[in-house]
Amino acid sequence: MLNVAIVGASGYTGLELIRILYRHPEVAVTCLTSEQSAGKPISEVFPTLRERCDLLLENLEPVRVAEKADIIFTALPHKAAMEVVPTFLKLGKRVIDLSADYRLSDPAVYGAWYEPHLNPALLKKAVYGLPEVRRAKVRGAKLVANPGCYPTSIILGLAPLLKKGLIDPDSIIADSASGVSGAGRSAKVDSLYCEVNDGFKAYGVGGVHRHTPEIEQELSLLAGKELKITFTPHLVPMDRGILSTIYATPKKATTTEKLVTLYREFYDGEPFVRVLPQGSLPSTAFVRGSNFCDIAPLVDERTGRVVVFSAIDNLVKGASGQAVQNMNIVCGFPETMGLEGPGFFP
Secondary structure, three states: OEEEEEEOOOOHHHHHHHHHHHOOOOEEEEEEEOOOOOOOEHHHHOHHHOOOOOOEEEOOOHHHHHHHOOEEEEOOOOOOOOOOHHHHHHOOOEEEEOOOOOOOOOHHHHHHHOOOOOOHHHHOOOEEOOHHHHHHHHHOOOEEEOOOHHHHHHHHHHHHHHHOOOEOHHHOEEEEEEOHHHHOOOOOHHHOHHHHOOOOEEOOOOOOOOOHHHHHHHHHHHHOOOOOOEEEEEEOOOOOOEEEEEEEOEOOOOOHHHHHHHHHHHOOOOOOEEEOOOOOOOOHHHOOOOOOEEEEEEEOOOOOOEEEEEEEOOOHHHHHHHHHHHHHHHHOOOOOOOOOOOOOOO
8 A cells, every 4th residue: 555645735636636546546645734724634624525534634844744655745836845845855755746846847947937946956857747748757757747737738739749740830829718726725816706707817918827838848849849839828717627729730731530530549548538539529527527638639621720629627637637647657556546437527
């Protein structure tokens, strides 16, 4: 049995990790931390966990946490993660970090979009944990940088086209819409019910959203050249889910039928990517609560542009589910273990 700690367990991603790991047959959750709710049972913070997980939340003391766990999920804000991850690694623990702190390989880029990195040498050692693209490297990783939610939906949507060199990499535009849980659980005016209900708005416009460099880093590696994209996130008045609509110019004329065939071949054998039949489009409703990414590519016959639709649950494939998928790969478990179930609907 693998003992697991979740550092930062009182947020939405922490709750989702507990929900998923509770049904994992090879895992025991042995330690949960929360600076704000230390001393309380997690089931008091999240009543859905009553009589399923009643562990007391602890203050974050890295050495004490490491004594209780074989592998540690850090579900902390950026900067807070890099303050404790080096200690866990020095104590011989494997870490799956859900923050942005180890996703960018260049410390200068991290510093430009966040702040100076406290342990830049670790950036080269961290493995970007998108299994469908980096599975071989994830297997031997001591530190996995779990991808962001928007990047997951966009990278999976574009990987086949960029890997095969079928689109102009300088023509990419991505519009993504996310549920409010993507903003986290802390109180913010912009995510209050009266602020978001009955509304649909863009934010982080003009290339300033912090997921932009992560998206560009990974797409550049797939394309074999540095690229920039136009990325605009939107906030939708729903709890969870992301739908990305991605546009690009093909290098030569193609058809929807050919694209669907390409995507099915590219993702053949991938347990969590579902390429939809021609004529079907993804919906966040059909991936809700699951670790699936539903994708549908097509050709706009009037303009000749390629359009790709990609849907994920931002808390599962966009965060905690993908983190457990990475844990399974790192630990040699079947990749789907604990993640096999369909989503919940309605």
